[in-house]
Structure formats: C-alpha cells, structure tokens
Amino acid sequence: xxxxxxxxxxxxLVWPRSFEARYGEGKDRGLVLGGGGIFFVAWQVAYLQGLTxxxxxxxxxxxxxGTSAGSVLASIVTARSLKAFSRKVNMLSxxxxxxxxxxxxxxxxxxxxxxxxxxxxxxDSNIETIRDIGFAALAARAAPPGGMRRNVGVMLASRKWPxxxxxxSAADTYTGERLIISAHTGVAAARAxxxxxxxxxxxxxxxxxxxxxxxxxxxxxGTHCDVVAGAKRVLIISLGASMPMPQATMTIQPGNLDxxxxxxxxxxxxxxxRGPRKVDMTELMSPASVPRALAMGDExxxxxxKTLASFWKR
Numbered sequence: 001x002x003x004x005x006x007x008x009x010x011x012x013l014v015w016p017r018s019f020e021a022r023y024g025e026g027k028d029r030g031l032v033l034g035g036g037g038i039f040f041v042a043w044q045v046a047y048l049q050g051l052t053x054x055x056x057x058x059x060x061x062x063x064x065x066g067t068s069a070g071s072v073l074a075s076i077v078t079a080r081s082l083k084a085f086s087r088k089v090n091m092l093s094x095x096x097x098x099x100x101x102x103x104x105x106x107x108x109x110x111x112x113x114x115x116x117x118x119x120x121x122x123x124d125s126n127i128e129t130i131r132d133i134g135f136a137a138l139a140a141r142a143a144p145p146g147g148m149r150r151n152v153g154v155m156l157a158s159r160k161w162p163x164x165x166x167x168x169s170a171a172d173t174y175t176g177e178r179l180i181i182s183a184h185t186g187v188a189a190a191r192a193x194x195x196x197x198x199x200x201x202x203x204x205x206x207x208x209x210x211x212x213x214x215x216x217x218x219x220x221x222g223t224h225c226d227v228v229a230g231a232k233r234v235l236i237i238s239l240g241a242s243m244p245m246p247q248a249t250m251t252i253q254p255g256n257l258d259x260x261x262x263x264x265x266x267x268x269x270x271x272x273x274r275g276p277r278k279v280d281m282t283e284l285m286s287p288a289s290v291p292r293a294l295a296m297g298d299e300x301x302x303x304x305x306k307t308l309a310s311f312w313k314r
Contacts, residue, residue, distance in 0.1 A: 007180070011209050013172075015180040015227070017219070019263040022230035024063045029312065030228030030269065031061035031077070034238035035068025035197075035217045037284030042089055042293035043276050044073045044237060049086040050301025056308045058235065065167040065180070065227040067216040070237065071196035072155055075189045079162035085155065093290040108201065115140040116201030125220025125251040127176040133251075134173030137200035137214050145194070145204040152197065153190035161189050168192040169216030169224045173205045178219040180227060181208065202285075220251045225260040225271075233311060234264055234271040241275025272311050274304060 006023055008014050015023070024030050033044060048058055059080050066074025076085045108116065115136035122129050153159065161183045170179045170192070181192040187208055195206035195213035205212040216224065228234050240257040247254060257273075264271045276296055283289035 009177075011211075012185050013179040013181060013209065013211065014177045017178055017221070017224075017226055019226045019229040019267050021226070022267055023226065024228035024234075024269070025230035027062035027228065027231035028233070029061045029063075030231035030234035031058055031064045031074070032223050032225050032228060032234060032236040032238070033064070033066045033070030033074045033077075034223040034236070034240070035070055035215070036222075036239040036279075037069055038287060039279075039284045039289040039293045040239055040276070041069045041072060042093065042290040043297040044070065045082070045086050045089045046294040046297025047237070047274070047301045048073065048077065049082050050298040051305060051308055052082060054301065054305035054309075056305060056312050058312070060312070061235075062165055063167070063228045063231055064165050065169060065224050066193070066196065067169045067222055067224055068197050068199070071168045071193040071216065072152060074166055074168065075156050075162055075193050078166040079156070079158060081157065084157070088155070089290070090294065093294060109141050111140045112142055112201040114201070116199070119200040119215075119218060120250055122251040123248040124253070129251065130171060130176035130218055130220075131174070133200050133218055134171065134176060134205070134214060137198075137205050138173050138212060140201050140204070142202065142204040145198070145206045148198065148203050149190055149194045149206065152194040156190050156193065159188050159190060161187075167227050168196050169219065169227075170195040170208065170213040171216060171218040173212045173214050178224075179208070179211070179213060179216075180224070185209070218251055220253070221256060221260065222252060223257065223260060225264055229264055229267045229269055231269050234269050235308070235312065236261070236271055236273045238273065238275050239279055241273045242277055243275070243279045243281075272308070274300075276300070
C-alpha cells in the first residue's frame with residue numbers, strides 16, 4: 001500500500017489478517033518467503049541464487065514478506081546481498097558443528113519442551129491458543145535473546161532496514177496478535193528477523209519495541225500472503241508446495257496455503273507456488289540436511305528458470 005501505514009495499533013505493528021485490505025495494491029511483483037528451519041534457509045538460498053544466475057532476479061519485487069526462515073532470506077534478498085550470503089552458507093555447510101549452534105534442538109529443558117510441544121501440537125490459530133503458546137515461550141528457560149539477534153545480524157551483515165519493500169511477520173506472545181514489522185516501525189532488520197524466527201521453546205522471545213515477539217508462523221500461516229494481496233503477480237516460496245498436511249499442526253490448518261492462493265486470485269493477484277520437491281520434517285533443523293538442500297535448490301532453479309522468467313518478467 002503505497003504511502004500508507006496499514007498497522008492498526010499505535011506502534012504500527014498489528015496488521016489484521018485480511019486479503020480484502022489489499023495491502024499490496026498498486027504493486028507489480030510480490031514475493032512471499034515462508035518458514036522451515038535450517039533446511040529451508042539453505043534450499044531458498046540455493047533456489048533464489050540459482051534463479052538469479054539464470055536471469056531471474058527476485059530482488060526486483062516491489063513487496064516482500066518473510067516468515068521465520070523466510071524472514072532472513074527476505075532481508076538478504078531486499079538488501080541485494082544474496083550472492084554473498086550464498087557463499088557464506090556454502091562455506092558453513094562444510095561446518096555442521098557451527099550451523100548446529102544456530103539450531104538448538106537437543107537437550108531441551110522441561111520448560112523449553114513444554115513451549116515447543118504447545119506450538120507443534122496446536123490444532124487451531126485462535127487467539128487464546130496463540131496466547132497459551134506465547135506464555136509458554138515466555139516461561140521457557142531458553143538462551144537469552146541477544147545471542148539469536150547476534151547470529152542473525154552476522155547473517156545479514158547490516159543493521160539497517162534494507163528496503164521499503166521488506167515486511168517481516170511475528171506474533172505477540174502476550175496478546176496473540178499477528179504483527180508485521182516494516183520500514184516505518186524503526187526496528188532493525190536483525191531484530192525483526194530474529195523475532196520472526198524465534199520458535200517457541202527453542203529460542204527466547206525477542207523484544208520488539210514494547211512487545212515480546214515469537215515466530216511469525218505461530219499466527220496460523222507460514223506465508224502471510226495477505227501482505228502482498230493486490231499485487232499484479234506473486235511468487236510464493238513455501239514448504240507447503242510439496243508437503244501434504246493431512247491434519248492441523250503448529251496452528252496451521254490443512255488447506256491453508258490453498259486458501260491463501262485462492263484469496264490472492266480473488267484480489268486480482270496471479271500467483272506461482274514453488275518449494276522443495278522433497279521434505280523430511282525430521283531434518284528441518286538439522287545441519288546435516290544443508291548440503292542436500294543446497295543441491296536440490298540449485299537443481300530445481302535450473303528446471304524452473306524458464307517458467308519463472310516468463311512469470312516474473314512479463
């Protein structure tokens with residue numbers, strides 16, 4: 001929405017989930033980057049850089065929304081530093097112990113496990129459910145939030161908000177509200193991406209202005225496509241592209257991605273969905289999955305380049 005601040009709260013962070021609001025109205029290209037752990041960070045890096053090498057530059061997007069893992073990639077894409085980040089990830093893929101420090105999945109304390117289980121077992125995205133997850137996240141004895149911000153800051157290599165086009169989703173742990181962090185809020189990109197990636201139980205909620213925030217995927221969507229609704233065309237990168245969801249999990253309902261794509265179409269937005277051809281849910285946070293994700297992402301970019309060029313450039 002050009003020259004308009006759609007946030008309904010005083011701090012501008014609360015954006016009601018609404019396709020009818022047409023937050024992306026007047027934009028030509030929208031880019032949606034969803035969540036999915038270390039595996040999906042690596043796949044997205046390889047896929048998007050692979051497209052760039054083949055003449056499809058997604059950094060041309062007029063409106064970008066990133067959630068969880070996608071928030072890191074969205075920040076890097078809009079900063080036009082994807083090539084440098086790709087080199088960094090390829091280097092780190094050879095050092096699984098270093099990557100493992102960024103994804104603490106083992107040896108969780110009881111309070112951490114309670115928060116993680118509250119999230120993974122959630123069957124709906126009712127505000128009460130999200131609040132319960134948020135309270136559990138606040139109570140969990142995870143590592144202090146500063147470490148997470150520093151790790152994300154190293155990946156982004158910049159404290160500045162990279163571009164007006166960038167939007168990052170998060171959830172308020174206390175109110176349960178869906179938040180969208182954007183350029184006008186004055187929040188650093190590393191803090192916003194760390195908040196969006198703070199999986200309950202694994203990471204401590206991040207302070208954002210006067211709030212404590214957790215993973216954007218807790219809000220009932222792993223993509224938040226409504227943020228770009230109204231844009232002429234939308235490229236959606238999501239684990240859900242090839243991963244069937246037979247039952248509700250992590251607050252997301254079966255068919256939610258299909259619903260978002262249909263809702264985009266109802267607002268005049270043509271969309272194209274892409275994601276890894278094969279996903280092992282047990283490996284999403286495993287550093288050992290990174291080399292395979294990188295290879296798969298580049299291979300799929302080569303396969304998709306012509307189709308994406310036709311969609312993105314016309």
